[in-house]
Amino acid sequence: LVRLRARLSRSQNTLGKGLLALLSREHLDEDTWEEIEDTLITADVGVAPTQELVERLRTRVKVLGTRTPEELRALLREELVELVGTDMDRSLRTAAHPAAGDGAAARPAVLMVVGVNGTGKTTTTGKLARVLVADGRSVVLGAADTFRAAAADQLQTWGERVGARTVRGPEGGDPASVAFDAVKEGIAEGVDCVLIDTAGRLHTKTGLMDELGKVKRVVEKHGPLDEVLLVLDATTGQNGLVQARVFAEVVNITGIVLTKLDGSAKGGIVVAVQRELGVPVKLIGLGEGADDLAPFEPGQFVDALIG
Numbered sequence: 001l002v003r004l005r006a007r008l009s010r011s012q013n014t015l016g017k018g019l020l021a022l023l024s025r026e027h028l029d030e031d032t033w034e035e036i037e038d039t040l041i042t043a044d045v046g047v048a049p050t051q052e053l054v055e056r057l058r059t060r061v062k063v064l065g066t067r068t069p070e071e072l073r074a075l076l077r078e079e080l081v082e083l084v085g086t087d088m089d090r091s092l093r094t095a096a097h098p099a100a101g102d103g104a105a106a107r108p109a110v111l112m113v114v115g116v117n118g119t120g121k122t123t124t125t126g127k128l129a130r131v132l133v134a135d136g137r138s139v140v141l142g143a144a145d146t147f148r149a150a151a152a153d154q155l156q157t158w159g160e161r162v163g164a165r166t167v168r169g170p171e172g173g174d175p176a177s178v179a180f181d182a183v184k185e186g187i188a189e190g191v192d193c194v195l196i197d198t199a200g201r202l203h204t205k206t207g208l209m210d211e212l213g214k215v216k217r218v219v220e221k222h223g224p225l226d227e228v229l230l231v232l233d234a235t236t237g238q239n240g241l242v243q244a245r246v247f248a249e250v251v252n253i254t255g256i257v258l259t260k261l262d263g264s265a266k267g268g269i270v271v272a273v274q275r276e277l278g279v280p281v282k283l284i285g286l287g288e289g290a291d292d293l294a295p296f297e298p299g300q301f302v303d304a305l306i307g
């Protein structure tokens with residue numbers, strides 16, 4: 001928690017503390033409630049969720065006779081945790097599938113990482129490999145971003161660091177065939193997980209659709225995907241939502257990774273994107289380093305916000 005608090009960007013820390021300060025005012029008049037609303041909207045929470053939260057807070061503060069700082073903090077914490085969502089399954093499916101009675105061979109869990117270039121896909125894939133290996137899992141990486149040679153190199157470097165083999169193809173080669181080969185290799189080696197890094201060139205939506213759709217279809221010849229993780233750069237705010245929508249049309253996203261929460265990001269985007277897609281934020285990126293990927297836990301996140 002201390003680390004999370006230290007890592008979250010200043011703008012987010014001030015969000016929580018600012019709300020607490022506003023709530024602690026002697027007179028909670030109309031202007032103050034408006035300021036609370038503005039603070040949340042400025043933090044990317046989105047208008048509808050903000051209004052719902054403020055409505056609930058108002059009612060509860062009214063019902064609550066005394067308003068000690070402890071009471072207000074507890075109230076705000078509870079409402080923010082509720083807003084971020086306690087009812088979503090944030091676990092990552094990373095367990096291999098054992099051989100089935102009907103003759104189907106054992107196969108690894110397959111996780112595909114998608115998102116626009118520059119959001120932190122490759123870094124996230126590398127960090128995730130590291131977490132899994134540290135947890136005792138064996139991993140194969142698939143460098144299906146064949147358009148940027150540097151991306152495959154970058155992934156391979158991560159792989160070498162954590163002890164995971166990287167399957168890659170020729171530069172400009174077919175991403176779907178690399179992804180297929182990576183899973184094939186994972187099955188042959190009997191590893192627990194295959195992580196597939198994909199390309200995210202967004203200039204033409206149809207291009208992306210065709211390519212990602214094909215990668216997915218080809219990989220699924222080995223069996224259904226276990227996770228499709230959409231990586232979003234938290235600093236892009238509402239733009240990230242537009243991207244999220246495009247990807248959600250192409251693939252069935254099972255979880256969101258929100259990166260760069262250590263940057264100038266505003267934490268409210270967690271709420272907005274979950275509402276938009278109906279999919280939980282499962283992981284957060286808190287820096288460029290190998291240890292800077294954490295599971296997303298609403299209680300901890302809110303505690304880090306309100307200090």
Ligand code: GDP
Nearest residue numbers: 117118119120121122123259260285286287288
């Ligand atoms: P990709 O094009 O989506 O694969 O993006 P990369 O993985 O190459 O990342 C783009 C840049 O963002 C790199 O400089 C990463 O080090 C950086 N990056 C990725 N995740 C984070 C994060 O959580 N915090 C910060 N500050 N930088 C990050």
